[in-house]
């Protein structure tokens with residue numbers, strides 16, 4: 097009989113994010129293969145190897161529930177624009193995307209996320225210029241190389257400007273082609289079940305760039321293949337006015353009509369939800385990707401996250417694309433979620449631990465993953481280690497609240513499925529400066 101190798105991560109302040117919110121101030125984490133074998137404090141179990149965390153805080157790996165990795169190529173553009181103006185300026189620039197650029201963009205975005213403590217990334221890609229093959233395969237390759245889990249998506253746009261949509265006609269696709277390509281990628285990439293490193297979601301872009309028919313057919317395809325469904329929703333007041341004019345109803349009612357309010361769906365933003373909308377999200381199990389920095393950057397508003405949580409809505413965090421949140425740091429969103437909740441509802445609106453929960457457990461629930469998001473026996477060994485001996489945490493009696501209030505930070509260590517992806521604040525499998533240099537070569541295609 098052989099026993100598999102075990103690693104004991106000892107002497108850490110372990111924040112499990114289990115249902116009871118258990119924390120082990122002087123704790124340890126035992127990893128066996130790809131999963132967590134045990135978590136606790138006191139007497140340490142035997143292990144093949146031992147890593148001394150020297151009092152650092154350990155949290156579950158962060159889960160990013162909304163991103164557009166390709167947008168790292170076009171940062172700091174349309175600097176004072178609202179969402180529609182920003183999109184109209186950027187669509188023609190984004191139409192230059194190809195697999196080489198997508199790969200460079202994904203490596204940069206995923207490296208930033210890994211260094212911010214993120215172990216699972218959802219990417220919403222919806223720009224597919226004619227004849228450019230291999231875009232999704234390129235970002236999945238980048239995720240495998242860096243060592244993080246990815247939920248990629250086959251997004252889509254089929255409502256061009258001449259039919260009343262926002263994107264240029266040259267950037268929209270035919271419905272049948274979208275569905276066929278989505279099904280091909282699902283067969284190629286999607287891993288069902290616990291421990292999946294690569295998954296695929298179906299993600300038509302938004303009410304103002306996709307026809308109602310493609311929304312319905314996308315949902316039917318996703319449900320036939322057992323894939324999760326995602327879209328942008330209720331991001332701005334302009335979007336609400338657009339929906340009222342074109343569809344005769346507000347965005348949430350529109351989604352309801354299309355059969356999209358359901359427990360296999362999560363929507364990005366949801367800034368402008370009424371009380372009734374929130375109740376509907378809660379009763380149907382529809383999830384939300386809260387992206388506070390991007391919403392502030394585009395002047396879209398602040399999502400009513402306290403009200404959503406009180407109503408029982410599933411909420412995770414997203415950095416959103418790097419063209420509307422130039423920083424791809426998910427820990428910054430943990431802090432930002434706390435700050436905007438307090439800005440909207442007062443100082444008691446969100447605790448530091450609730451903010452960490454949104455970024456970990458909340459994200460996992462939104463992606464319908466019960467194998468990640470908390471540090472419990474049997475779950476994937478996905479966690480981040482945060483040093484507490486630096487300048488910014490001096491005097492912080494409560495290091496867990498301290499890391500949130502003083503964030504963001506570079507993760508000292510990141511482990512994904514038992515594999516060390518970041519050690520001493522450096523990527524283990526790839527070279528950060530090489531990634532940055534290769535990215536600048538590709539980004540030149542998008543300037544001017």
Ligand SMILES: [Zn+2]
Pocket residue numbers: 162163164220328364416417
């Ligand atoms: Zn987005």
